[in-house]
Amino acid sequence: MNIRTTDYLVFDGVTKRFGELPVVDAPFHLTIPRNQFVVFLGPSGCGKTTLMRMSGGLDTPSTGEIRLEGEPVGKPDQRRGMVFQSYSSFPWLTVGQNVAFGMRYRPDLSSKEKRRRTEHYLRLVGLHEFADTYPNRISGGMRQRVAIARTLAAGSEVLLMDEPFGALDAQRREQLQVELRRIQSEESRTVIFVTHDVEEAVFLADRIIMFSPRPTRIIADIDVTAELGATRTLALRDSDTFFHMKTKIIQAVREMEVAV
Ligand SMILES: Nc1ncnc2c1ncn2[C@@H]1O[C@H](COP(=O)(O)OP(=O)(O)O)[C@@H](O)[C@H]1O
Ligand SMILES: [Mg+2]
Numbered sequence: 558m559n560i561r562t563t564d565y566l567v568f569d570g571v572t573k574r575f576g577e578l579p580v581v582d583a584p585f586h587l588t589i590p591r592n593q594f595v596v597f598l599g600p601s602g603c604g605k606t607t608l609m610r611m612s613g614g615l616d617t618p619s620t621g622e623i624r625l626e627g628e629p630v631g632k633p634d635q636r637r638g639m640v641f642q643s644y645s646s647f648p649w650l651t652v653g654q655n656v657a658f659g660m661r662y663r664p665d666l667s668s669k670e671k672r673r674r675t676e677h678y679l680r681l682v683g684l685h686e687f688a689d690t691y692p693n694r695i696s697g698g699m700r701q702r703v704a705i706a707r708t709l710a711a712g713s714e715v716l717l718m719d720e721p722f723g724a725l726d727a728q729r730r731e732q733l734q735v736e737l738r739r740i741q742s743e744e745s746r747t748v749i750f751v752t753h754d755v756e757e758a759v760f761l762a763d764r765i766i767m768f769s770p771r772p773t774r775i776i777a778d779i780d781v782t783a784e785l786g787a788t789r790t791l792a793l794r795d796s797d798t799f800f801h802m803k804t805k806i807i808q809a810v811r812e813m814e815v816a817v
Contacts, residue, residue: 565591566612566715566747570621573607580604582772584621594741594748596758598806599768600814605751606641609719612749613639625715635662638713640704640721646692653679653688655703659711678706681736683729698724705733709740716741716748722757731791734760738789755810759803760789767806769813777809 570584581604597605610616614633623630646655656675679685682702701724722730758765767777
């Protein structure tokens with residue numbers, strides 16, 4: 558039997574309208590192989606969040622279907638971890654407990670391992686000292702970091718991340734980009750990551766899907782790994798190849814904005 562392992566996450570003729578408003582109008586086709594890091598790059602309001610919500614099962618396409626390994630995506634489940642722009646933590650759990658809560662469906666992890674992971678990811682997002690604090694005592698940006706730690710600790714095989722680093726300062730953002738990329742390659746995750754930041758897109762992506770303004774269609778499908786390779790370090794940011802790739806994409810974004 559010929560199993561097509563490349564057809565892991567599939568958008569098959571997806572469209573979406575809200576009442577009279579077409580968001581994704583031309584049928585949206587995209588096939589994402591397992592373990593690919595895909596970045597959705599597009600202007601504000603083009604429908605990126607809508608696509609992510611549908612991928613997570615929080616909303617349904619008007620037509621077409623999204624499938625994970627051949628199964629239509631249904632309600633949110635543990636296989637797909639989501640970090641969205643606005644995140645609500647559980648106010649009755651401490652920061653540490655919120656992170657650990659992400660691992661509640663991981664009977665394969667011992668309590669000791671769960672504690673280790675909680676500590677590791679809290680340290681990573683710079684909240685180690687706030688493990689015992691309740692979410693209402695920390696800022697919105699810090700709560701977003703709790704969400705990131707929780708999702709990474711949970712170890713979902715698909716990560717759906719909608720501008721997760723938007724509220725972070727530049728340095729922590731870079732650290733988390735490096736770490737996310739490391740986790741993705743070492744632990745074999747498939748990622749869809751939304752951003753409107755070209756530098757972030759180029760640094761993280763194996764592949765960038767560029768969107769037009771609404772009604773949205775794909776205007777470019779860029780193989781970043783073919784040009785930059787799979788290993789991403791901070792040093793790469795200073796390289797000529799990185800700079801050229803970034804410049805090319807910024808130009809494409811400008812041309813698109815002029816064309817509208
Ligand atoms: N639940 C909804 N009802 C009506 N319109 C919506 C809804 N969600 C999003 N929209 C509209 O759909 C368009 C795309 O939104 P969104 O997916 O959030 O864009 P992006 O994330 O790319 O900025 C916007 O015009 C937005 O106002
Ligand atoms: Mg959005």
